Amino acid sequence: MAYLLDSDVFIRAKNDHFGFDFCPAFWDWLVLADNEGTVASLHRVRRTR
Numbered sequence: 242m243a244y245l246l247d248s249d250v251f252i253r254a255k256n257d258h259f260g261f262d263f264c265p266a267f268w269d270w271l272v273l274a275d276n277e278g279t280v281a282s283l284h285r286v287r288r289t290r
Contacts (some may be wrong), residue, residue, distance in 0.1 A: 246282045 259267040274280040 243278055243279045246280055249280075251282075 250267060254267060255261065258264070271280065275282075
């Protein structure tokens with residue numbers, strides 16, 4: 242089963258508990274999980290004009 246992540250997951254993680262400099266392992270895990278097909282996200286969240 243794959244989980245679809247929306248932009249809020251990334252925004253809240255960066256702003257609250259998993260900043261890029263504080264917890265890089267979380268972001269490494271996201272890349273790994275994406276490569277394995279465990280998680281996915283939409284390429285485009287909002288279409289601009």
